[in-house]
Amino acid sequence: MPIDFESIFKYAPVGMCVSDNRVIQAGNDALGAMFGYAAGALEGQSFQVLYPTQDEYLRTGDRIIPIMNAKGRYSDERIMRRASGELFWCHVTGRALDPAQPLGAGIWTFEDVSEQRPVSAALTPREREIAALLVEGKTSKMIARDAGLSPRTVEMHRASLMRKFGAATATELVHKLAGAR
Numbered sequence: 739m740p741i742d743f744e745s746i747f748k749y750a751p752v753g754m755c756v757s758d759n760r761v762i763q764a765g766n767d768a769l770g771a772m773f774g775y776a777a778g779a780l781e782g783q784s785f786q787v788l789y790p791t792q793d794e795y796l797r798t799g800d801r802i803i804p805i806m807n808a809k810g811r812y813s814d815e816r817i818m819r820r821a822s823g824e825l826f827w828c829h830v831t832g833r834a835l836d837p838a839q840p841l842g843a844g845i846w847t848f849e850d851v852s853e854q855r856p857v858s859a860a861l862t863p864r865e866r867e868i869a870a871l872l873v874e875g876k877t878s879k880m881i882a883r884d885a886g887l888s889p890r891t892v893e894m895h896r897a898s899l900m901r902k903f904g905a906a907t908a909t910e911l912v913h914k915l916a917g918a919r
Contacts, residue, residue, distance in 0.1 A: 753848035757832075760785045760799060760841055772828075772850050774821035790819045791863045799841065801884060802832075806840030816870045817857060818848075825866075826852035855916060861902065868895045872908075873915050 753769030755762045765780045789795040811833040818828040832846040871881045882889040905911035
């Protein structure tokens with residue numbers, strides 16, 4: 739029996755897409771359902787429609803390039819936006835088909851992790867970025883370097899996150915961001 743790769747792609751249990759220069763060329767049913775779009779509606783759309791803000795889309799693209807250049811793939815958890823405007827945590831993994839073109843043709847998967855990690859506080863775009871980097875286990879100095887900020891600015895955003903999430907320590911904040919109870 740021949741393997742039907744088109745059906746495997748279409749019915750995969752996680753959101754999948756093929757992109758070129760951050761534009762979705764083809765997406766599966768789970769991708770559309772996860773983001774609240776009709777089947778095929780995301781084809782031809784920029785990944786920007788999946789981000790809470792244009793700035794977050796641009797900053798993420800800037801962050802992806804050096805990691806893709808070094809590793810050939812990219813993976814993180816970040817807050818994304820459904821068609822309804824609802825924000826949710828999403829695990830994103832991607833790989834460029836040509837390592838020399840990290841944002842060129844690629845394959846990406848998206849997994850909704852909002853059940854384990856609900857978005858429970860109103861966060862600014864920068865707070866969402868810093869929260870995602872904290873969940874990755876990065877220190878304030880590492881975040882400052884990655885985000886092009888001063889360590890003091892990162893500390894201010896982390897303090898704001900601690901207030902919003904009612905966390906007494908940085909460790910408690912990371913547990914709350916990660917959805918640990």
